[in-house]
Amino acid sequence: MTGSFPECLFQQVTIIGVGLLGGSLGLVLKERGLAKTVVGVGRRQANLELAVEVGAIDRFVAEPQEAVRESDFIVLATPVDTYLSHVQGWGQHVPSGAVVSDVGSVKGQLVFDVEAALPTTAFFVGAHPIAGKEKSGVAHATSQLFDGARCIVTPTPHTNVKALAKVRRLWEVAGSEVVSMDPMVHDWVLGAVSHLPHIAAFSLMHALQDLQENTPEALSLLDYSGGGLRDTTRIAASSPEMWRDICLANRENLLLMVDHYIAQLQAFKQLLRDGDASGVVRNIEQAKVLRERLG
Amino acid sequence: MTGSFPECLFQQVTIIGVGLLGGSLGLVLKERGLAKTVVGVGRRQANLELAVEVGAIDRFVAEPQEAVRESDFIVLATPVDTYLSHVQGWGQHVPSGAVVSDVGSVKGQLVFDVEAALPTTAFFVGAHPIAGKEKSGVAHATSQLFDGARCIVTPTPHTNVKALAKVRRLWEVAGSEVVSMDPMVHDWVLGAVSHLPHIAAFSLMHALQDLQENTPEALSLLDYSGGGLRDTTRIAASSPEMWRDICLANRENLLLMVDHYIAQLQAFKQLLRDGDASGVVRNIEQAKVLRERLG
Numbered sequence: 001m002t003g004s005f006p007e008c009l010f011q012q013v014t015i016i017g018v019g020l021l022g023g024s025l026g027l028v029l030k031e032r033g034l035a036k037t038v039v040g041v042g043r044r045q046a047n048l049e050l051a052v053e054v055g056a057i058d059r060f061v062a063e064p065q066e067a068v069r070e071s072d073f074i075v076l077a078t079p080v081d082t083y084l085s086h087v088q089g090w091g092q093h094v095p096s097g098a099v100v101s102d103v104g105s106v107k108g109q110l111v112f113d114v115e116a117a118l119p120t121t122a123f124f125v126g127a128h129p130i131a132g133k134e135k136s137g138v139a140h141a142t143s144q145l146f147d148g149a150r151c152i153v154t155p156t157p158h159t160n161v162k163a164l165a166k167v168r169r170l171w172e173v174a175g176s177e178v179v180s181m182d183p184m185v186h187d188w189v190l191g192a193v194s195h196l197p198h199i200a201a202f203s204l205m206h207a208l209q210d211l212q213e214n215t216p217e218a219l220s221l222l223d224y225s226g227g228g229l230r231d232t233t234r235i236a237a238s239s240p241e242m243w244r245d246i247c248l249a250n251r252e253n254l255l256l257m258v259d260h261y262i263a264q265l266q267a268f269k270q271l272l273r274d275g276d277a278s279g280v281v282r283n284i285e286q287a288k289v290l291r292e293r294l295g
Numbered sequence: 296m297t298g299s300f301p302e303c304l305f306q307q308v309t310i311i312g313v314g315l316l317g318g319s320l321g322l323v324l325k326e327r328g329l330a331k332t333v334v335g336v337g338r339r340q341a342n343l344e345l346a347v348e349v350g351a352i353d354r355f356v357a358e359p360q361e362a363v364r365e366s367d368f369i370v371l372a373t374p375v376d377t378y379l380s381h382v383q384g385w386g387q388h389v390p391s392g393a394v395v396s397d398v399g400s401v402k403g404q405l406v407f408d409v410e411a412a413l414p415t416t417a418f419f420v421g422a423h424p425i426a427g428k429e430k431s432g433v434a435h436a437t438s439q440l441f442d443g444a445r446c447i448v449t450p451t452p453h454t455n456v457k458a459l460a461k462v463r464r465l466w467e468v469a470g471s472e473v474v475s476m477d478p479m480v481h482d483w484v485l486g487a488v489s490h491l492p493h494i495a496a497f498s499l500m501h502a503l504q505d506l507q508e509n510t511p512e513a514l515s516l517l518d519y520s521g522g523g524l525r526d527t528t529r530i531a532a533s534s535p536e537m538w539r540d541i542c543l544a545n546r547e548n549l550l551l552m553v554d555h556y557i558a559q560l561q562a563f564k565q566l567l568r569d570g571d572a573s574g575v576v577r578n579i580e581q582a583k584v585l586r587e588r589l590g
Contacts, residue, residue, distance in 0.1 A: 203556060215487075230590075287497040
């Protein structure tokens with residue numbers, strides 16, 4: 001049935017890394033008939049077996065070369081710091097005209113590095129579906145994950161126009177609103193709206209641990225938290241490996257952004273120290289107005 | 296019907312400030328037959344009319360003295376920095392043996408100050424139901440608001456034992472788990488688990504505004520946010536007046552707590568600056584373990 005689907009974009013897709021994002025993309029490709037065959041590549045056999053079971057991939061292989069050399073679409077869905085070693089491992093086997101893409105949260109220089117590491121006959125298109133959960137793994141994969149989300153594609157001056165159109169179409173069929181952005185601008189934008197809030201949440205959990213150590217009685221601070229703390233720190237439970245890589249890959253932006261954040265916390269402290277009631281209320285009012293724009 | 300309820304704790308209750316918390320408490324008192332009559336006091340007539348309409352109060356008065364002098368239970372549900380001026384206004388009219396309580400998010404010295412401002416024949420019991428929403432106003436009041444929440448009561452050496460038992464019972468019937476805590480310890484605990492996360496969220500919204508001003512293209516950062524930023528900053532849309540008062544009333548603790556938070560952000564920055572991948576992953580793993588305790 002999938003072969004006769006009016007819009008079969010790809011013959012064989014290889015997904016490198018079949019976790020939440022890779023698995024959800026596999027489900028989209030299969031359920032919407034966008035690919036004849038989806039092959040998974042990964043480190044853990046049990047995970048790949050589960051991916052077959054839930055219908056995210058048709059089969060899996062131990063050696064990526066084997067799948068890559070017969071694929072017209074290859075997607076990197078592993079932590080971003082593994083991209084270059086992956087591409088160095090199988091780049092030379094990518095068929096001429098095949099499209100290579102990814103789903104990573106960091107673009108910037110990495111996009112240019114991956115482009116440079118691939119043969120000039122292969123076409124790289126960076127893509128970042130802004131979707132995810134704090135739960136990782138193919139067990140949580142769903143073809144609805146990208147529905148209503150934005151997907152940022154990050155073409156460079158070298159990007160092949162047809163390859164870009166195919167990747168855009170894939171994400172449109174997945175239900176996403178596709179936006180094009182310079183790879184460097186992408187990292188600034190995502191640093192601000194995603195990576196910085198993650199660091200804020202990680203550090204808030206650590207601050208609470210510090211405060212617990214200074215708590216005068218044998219009581220557990222976390223027993224007294226309400227929904228506010230739970231919401232504010234939900235993303236602190238994200239995958240440590242994934243976020244290590246994102247934070248390090250985008251560290252130049254993040255060092256500056258954390259400084260902006262610290263400056264704002266210092267400014268709030270100053271208002272408190274001065275007992276400046278109208279300054280405090282103005283600060284919170286402005287925060288509220290900004291927050292309400294988020295919906 | 297309410298009069299014949301097996302557990303009518305109070306004859307007439309006066310609620311000063313009929314917003315989300317005061318209104319929800321009124322609904323509990325009425326629906327569960329804990330009081331024969333509930334009288335509302337407030338500044339805005341339209342709000343008080345709405346409170347009558349939704350069944351949170353039976354009637355309202357313009358002058359608090361009038362209601363207070365015939366009440367055996369008076370609840371302060373206004374911003375905490377108004378407590379003293381309220382009590383100075385009608386304290387002398389509180390009948391002998393009547394119980395005065397509150398629902399405020401700050402206790403500490405304020406509890407001792409309110410005690411001292413009341414006649415010795417009136418019994419003050421500080422109470423803080425840890426419940427709320429980012430939506431304020433009696434329009435959002437519900438008798439379920441306190442269900443499953445914690446309520447902290449903060450007795451002092453002067454607290455009347457029977458008055459304390461009545462207030463505890465009220466909150467138990469409201470569905471809350473009642474915990475007793477020293478007023479000063481209360482402010483430390485709530486500073487950590489509630490007030491600090493609010494400041495973190497306010498400052499994060501301001502940092503995003505700073506970053507927007509530094510954004511190289513005509514694009515709106517907030518257009519690219521996902522669920523992470525929305526959750527992390529949800530509480531930034533809280534009531535500015537309420538949070539001004541909380542932050543200022545608890546500022547000694549908060550100045551220290553924001554410093555702990557800034558120190559953790561600096562520590563994360565140092566890991567990024569050093570490119571310390573194992574340090575970054577360890578930091579995030581610890582945050583994740585702590586966060587997972589929150590459920």
